[in-house]
Amino acid sequence: MQKTIFTAGALILAANAAFADATNITWWHGMGGRNEEVINEVAQKFNAAQAACMITPVSKGTYEEALAAGIAAFRSGEQPNILQVFDAGAATIINAPGATIAAEDLLTQAGHSFDREAFIPGVRHFFADASGKFIGMPFNSSAPIMYINTEAFEKAGVQPPKTWEEFEAAAPKLKEAGYIPMTASQLTWQFTENFFSRNNIQFASNANGYDGFEGTTLNVTDPNLLMMFQKLKDWSDAGLYAYYGAGWADNQKPFEEGKVAMWIGSSGSFGGLAKTAVMPFSADFLPYWGSIEGAGTSSFIGGAALFAMSGKPEAENKCSADFFSFLTTTEVQKFYHEATGYVAITTAAYEAAKADGWYDKNPVAEVGIQQLQLPAGEWSKGYRLGFYPQIRSIMEREYNRIFAGETTVEDAFKAIEAEGNELLVRFAKTSG
Template identity: 55%
Template sequence: MKKILITTAIATCGLTANAAFAQTEITWWHGMGGHLGDVVNEIAEGFNGSQSDYVITPVFKGSYEETLTGAIAAFRAGEQPNVVQVFDAGAATVIGAQGATIPVQDLLEQNGVDFDIEDYIAGVRYFYADADGKMIGMPFNSSSPVLYYNADALAEAGVEPPATYEEFEQIAPAIQEAGYTPLVQTHLPWEFVENFHSRHNLPFATNDNGYEGAEGTEILINSPEMAMHFTKVKEWLDGGLFGFHGTSWDDNKAQFLDASAAMYIGSSGDFGGLTSMDLPFEWGSTYLPYWESITSEGYQSFIGGASLFAMSGFDDEENAATAAFFEYLTSPEVQYMWHRETGYVPITEAAYEMAKEDGHYKQFPDAETGIKQLMLPAGENTRGYRMGFYVQIRDVENRELARFLNGETTIEDALATIETEGNELLARFAQTATN
């Protein structure tokens, strides 16, 4: 266990005594660079300054994938951090690694921190929970896929933002005629696969979307609904109503930023960055569209972003430090600051209420879009998904769906390949999880 020794000089009645006490030091590995990394450092500094027992040191480890890979390797070598940030697609891999983490709910309760999962906003509560509803990972930079629009472009075309894909098909020709590509997306698996299932309350995997266990879990992507959606997307692409610029988030988003595309599907976490830009047009946001032919109402979306996991292998003092940090992190003041500075959603009801009372959404109404979408009606398939090796499955989805959009394969073959290779990965993960 690492300690920092601090010596304090205390002068009393002309006498000076030296009192030494040890602070417990913990580490936090994360994948947030740039401005987000600065805010992470601000949170750590705030925690360190709020008390004198613990010190947390944030360490940037590269991308989400690099952070996850590094944490797994470090755990195997006995050099793991106390806290690690794990993105949505990697959650099942970490949760399935026997003995690698301490459920955050257990950690907090064991250290005398009050915990009630109902304190968290609806769409956040169960994504990182187990089949029994116990929270395993602490939601951190949570986001929701939303539709951003160039308000000037839509006004020029004489149309309103679409709530459904049927409405999009009705307004897209007018937007195209006004000189814009009507729509681009930024992440095929997250926006057009995972959240397609959530927004339509469709099962994404067997075994209750994987929550009942890895053994026997299979992905459910080769469906009539998925085939219909991507067939439509290809028709839009061929007709100039949709732009596809590969699997790079930034390359697709750039079409909106330079006003080539009138709308883009991105993350609610983009809000902070868009607000800081001096864009030459007015913009707004609304919910991720859904197909009215599939459901009469759109359901809540899955959260994106990442959560924080407490890794095992540390003594009680370090675990107490981690619990204290999580308690600080989830306080309304810190969550509101994080939400305000980054655009990620506040994970608790209390922080959301604080933002409303402070007038944040009156000044920035688009900061609330992702939160409201996460609080839409829930269904039996909307709490999340739990599929191991899903990072690799996403790679297969990206590869095959891009091949389809580029005219290199049919949608039937693309979905069949994703399902076959995805289920092979899931079966392999089930073996590693039980061994």
């Protein structure tokens, strides 16, 4: 026993000695399960690849908890070097310029080259400022896509839909074949934020909020959006669409069990689904409305980006820059993409995975990237809205009420617009 302790102690001392010269940096993130394991593997690869820096990833729970922990730590001067921030929190952190060092500046100051064009188009804007400068480094990026229960479509004798018009025509046959034609997991992301990008409609004033917070208002009473939700409600009443509440898993589970013909989920769901689904499945783009002019544009990324926090010594910032640079190498991107199902963020990594035959084996893994590479419309780059996590909560509340029959589609969106705009006014004051 004593010997074991002694050996362990000696090992720790040796390890410390080996890394004594290395600059330590920390990375807080909000991933769990398999995704957390992959993050640890990425960190190990970085530590093994060079000797100057040593990165330690720390899971802070969920996305929301990671952001809250990062903010609290910043306020007490204990911030990590790198913080992962999710899509809805983008405005919060980008609006606080003193809290972060723009990823582009960090890299160029450390002597790395940086080329925006190397990134696939869909990921270039969401975590960048209005001029297109990368503030956050896109890390785990996903797109809302449609998963298809191939058996269901064969049995019903119909083709998976490209547009919602095609879905409307096919849905009754899927129902006759004994399936729930559709479920969807996060209406705020899939049928609201990405509805605007996929159908190329303005989401909020001030260029979706990118041009400033002052006077930004939501455009959620857009007739096309109201039409989409009226259709969803009608489909739900007719048994063509089933809504199981705002929880992600509640809506995914019946698809995994083979009861549902198509499910709108995330491209990042691929890895998990491959393990849990009881039937063969494929995937395709998130449908759009053929009747809306100019629709069919690309969606924007969901997921999260890495932000370099300010207030750290120069040597540590250099290490953060080295790590960001390491992350975007083709080899690491390809590894991360294949291990998690999140999309490859650089064109080179995408080409490498393609050349490797990864998509021949896993065609579903390519759908998200392809959707992000569709021609971009004026409004497909995303949004920059303050207090957005709370605005999402208001949407979730009203969507539940729509499907519970407690409110009409029009009243629901009027409420979202009114309460959402109040929050935007409050946010403009905090940044003023």
